[in-house]
Every structure is written in structure tokens, then in C-alpha cells.
Amino acid sequence: MASETEENYIKAIFKITEKNQGAANTNAIAAHLSTSAASVTDMLKRLSSKDYFHYEKYKGVYLTSKGIEMATQLIRKHRLWEVFLVDKLGFSWDQVHDIAEQLEHVDSDELIIKLDAYLGHPKYDPHGDPIPNAEGKFTLRNQVTLQSLEKNEKGTVVGVRENDTPFLQYLNHFNIKLGTKMQVLSHIDYDHSMKVLVDDTVELLLSHKACSNLFIKKTTL
Amino acid sequence: MASETEENYIKAIFKITEKNQGAANTNAIAAHLSTSAASVTDMLKRLSSKDYFHYEKYKGVYLTSKGIEMATQLIRKHRLWEVFLVDKLGFSWDQVHDIAEQLEHVDSDELIIKLDAYLGHPKYDPHGDPIPNAEGKFTLRNQVTLQSLEKNEKGTVVGVRENDTPFLQYLNHFNIKLGTKMQVLSHIDYDHSMKVLVDDTVELLLSHKACSNLFIKKTTL
DNA sequence: AATGATTTTTAGAGTACCCTAAATATTTAT
DNA sequence: ATAAATATTTAGGGTACTCTAAAAATCATT
Ligand SMILES: [Mn+2]
Ligand SMILES: [Mn+2]
Ligand SMILES: [Mn+2]
Ligand SMILES: [Mn+2]
DSSP: OOOHHHHHHHHHHHHHHHHHSSOBOHHHHHHHHTOOHHHHHHHHHHHGGGSSEEEETTTEEEEOHHHHHHHHHHHHHHHHHHHIIIIITOOOTTSSHHHHHHHTTOOOHHHHHHHHHHTTOOSBOTTSOBOOOTTOOOOOOOOEEGGGOOTTOEEEEEEESOOOHHHHHHHHHTTOOTTOEEEEEEEOTTTOOEEEEETTTEEEEEOHHHHHTEEEEEOOO | OOOHHHHHHHHHHHHHHHHHSSOBOHHHHHHHHTOOHHHHHHHHHHHGGGSSEEEOTTSOEEEOHHHHHHHHHHHHHHHHHHHIIIIITOOOTTSSHHHHHHHTTOOOHHHHHHHHHHTTOOSBOTTSOBOOOTTOOOOOOOOEEGGGOOTTOEEEEEEESOOOHHHHHHHHHTTOOTTOEEEEEEEOTTTOOEEEEETTTEEEEEOHHHHHTEEEEEOOO
16 A cells, blocks of 8 residues: 555646646655655655656656556545535635545545545535546536636636635635636736626626636536 | 654553553553554653653553543544444444544544534444543443343443454344343353343344443333 | 563664755756 | 756665564562
């Protein structure tokens, strides 16, 4: 069985390669895990016998299918636990990540099977991220950033790009959550901020940063 | 924060001193944690600066109030998770211990507060063991072993002394669980086994070993 | 009180993971 | 193409936890 540390390395490599399209390099892994580059090199060398990834000196690392399988199952567990924490225990979406980081390492196949059933086989987590099924398949969705919508276009919030606490709390403050309706009133050229109509009632001015991090499913009329 | 290993040591010391009335000795701790006596001595020496327990060479170890507090909270977490696994996820009582051993180390006060509320503030776990409340108080109960009942006395199963899988599965096999009604039909002198009437319907012959490990709340007529 | 059995500690060493500082390889800018 | 900047690896070492074998202390028996 893989140690918690090993699991965190594999997951980090998966997330970095997913975002970067290409091998995960040492510094990126170090940053992701808040550790030193030297520790990463050390770990990659020790782990490379275990067939989770291909590692070539100075060229970074990418996962084998065994590594992808492991990362996917960890993400599945992480997101299922987040659903549990929000839907059943009543946490808000900005409070669950760190707890799920711990829960995802609990080792029991039966536990995840039963948890998944108990939650009703959810397809998305509280941040709108897809939950891979037991076979590792993600349910993808048509989504675009709020920023990319044209004037007068409408849609519904279905996810957030980054789920860091400050951003989620910023959204809480404006009462924006998954399912919130959005209509673009105007783009402000000066700073790329946007005027939007929220839930058909409230007019808001949202920054470029916020609009680029909000995922919307367009309403097609 | 205490490491998972440290937590397991403190919990082991608590359980041993609770059972033995007196200091926990090295071999007992080693047996409880499936490790070597040498490792235990080493660990006790390293940990003794942290004020969880008093350690005197060759004389064993006993917890300080800080150590007792920590052990109690771990037991609280363990037992609450067991209730969750049985009541919500549908595990049977012989399947939950190992999973709860992992879950008890997840670190979040808010999580336990919310889990406890979600479960309805249970007082007992699936094995009939009392769950300490947030202040560490156990709800004790009048209970005796089935073995100690006299002929014709009646009662209800409220707990098991040891909750090892084989014993629990043995009880499953006879359909004996918490709440099962028991009436003593006779004590067999030869091997101290007992004839009992289960749930007013089934007659069973139970071994001395089983009867000494079943806790009963007597029905007072 | 002495002897033997048992328990505990010490000695010495190994693995997993982490660090800083220095060396080296790679990339970028001139 | 060379120099400078950046990324990565190596060198050397540290902590937490583990082990076996041997030494020492305690306990039990006579
Ligand atoms: Mn998360
Ligand atoms: Mn999430
Ligand atoms: Mn248990
Ligand atoms: Mn229990």
C-alpha cells in the first residue's frame, strides 16, 4: 500500500500534468506540496521503482496508467467526502477541502462504495468539480467562464476554477453559489470587470479575476 | 499536534491502565500495538517530554490529565465514526473497527461537533461501548455478564466485552445483537455453558466464553 | 539469599521523509 | 555563442519510527 506521502505526490503530479499538458517539473511539485525541490528529487528517485510514473532527470515526470488510476481514485474519494461534508454535515463549501485532504487517505474500498451509494452517486462535488466513477470516468460538462459570455447572454453557475477559501468566501458574500443565475449586463473595457444580473434580481459589478474563475453553463434559448 | 503514532500510543496506554488498574508496562503496550518492546521503550523516552504521561524506568507508565483528555477524545471520535458506519452507511458491527481506527485520527474539531449532531448525539457505539461526550464524560450503565445471571433471570444484550471480529460474527450467526432478549434456562455445571431462551423464541446453548463476553442489562420485574 | 525466569532497557542500525548549501544542467537573454 | 538566470540534482545531514541482539534490572522460586 502507498503511504499518505506517496499518495500526495501522485495526486500532485496528476493535477500539474492535467493543468500544464506535459511533464510535471520538480519545482511545480515542490510548490504544490509545500516542500523543497531537493526533497522532490529525492522522493522521485525513491518512488520511481514503483511504476507510478516515468522520471527522467531534468525532464520532469508523468504518470503511468497505474499512477493515473491511483490519482483518479484519490480524487474520487476526496470529492465524495466533500459532498458528504456539505450535504450531510452542513459544512459550507469553503470549509471542506482540508478535511477532505485527510479523509481521502482512509483506506477501505467498501467504505467508498457505501459512501457513494449513501450520497446517491453524485456526479459533481460542492465546487462543481466532476467526481470520477468507480472506473475512473469523469462526467464532463459544457461550461465556459463568466468572462467569456457576451452581453445579454445568460447562464447558471456550475463551478469554480480555483477553490481557495478567499474566493469561495467572496462568492458567499455576494450570495453566489452553484445554481445561481447570471445574465451579463455589460463588459467594462477599462479593467475587464463585468456588470451582471444575479438571480434576475441583484445587479453586481464583478472583477475580471472573479469572472475568469467562475464557470457557467449557458442557457440556450 | 500529535502524530498518528503518538495518538495510538496514548490510546493504548489508556486502554491498558483502564483494564489493569495500575501502570501500563512495556510488554503490554508492545502487544497492544503489535510492535517490539524495544520500540516502546524508545518511544516512551522520546515522548516523555510532552507531558502526556509519567514514565519511570522499569515501572511502566500512566497518563497525566492531558494524556487522559487526549485518549478520551480519540475514543469519542472512534466510537462516533463507528456509529456513522453502522447507522448511516449500513456496515455491520464486525466490519467497522479497522476503518474507525483510521478515521479517528482525522483532525478537525468542527467535524466531530457536526458528526455528533448528525448522528443525534449517540451515547453508545455499535458494540454497546459508551461514547464520551465533548467534555470527556462517559455514560455508564448497569450491566452484568450473561454468565452472572441466575436461572430464570431475564435481560437484554447491551454490549460485548471484546469486539473482535470472530466473536461478533459468532453472535451474528445466532442472530444475537444489541437489544436481543435473553432468559437463562439453566447453567450446565460440567463446562459452565448455559442454556438460554433468545427473544422469547429460540433455545440456544452458549459456551462459557461467549457468556462471559456478553453484557446484559437485567430486566427487573 | 541465591538462582533462574521474565521483563525492560540499551546498543547499533535501517527506512522514510525532510532540510540547507553547493554543484551542475538547462534555458533565456544578449 | 557566451553569459546570466533559473531549474534541478547531489552532498551531507536530521528527525521519527522501527528492528534484532545483547545487557541489565526486576520478579519468582526455592
Ligand atoms: Mn478539495
Ligand atoms: Mn472540491
Ligand atoms: Mn472499535
Ligand atoms: Mn466499538
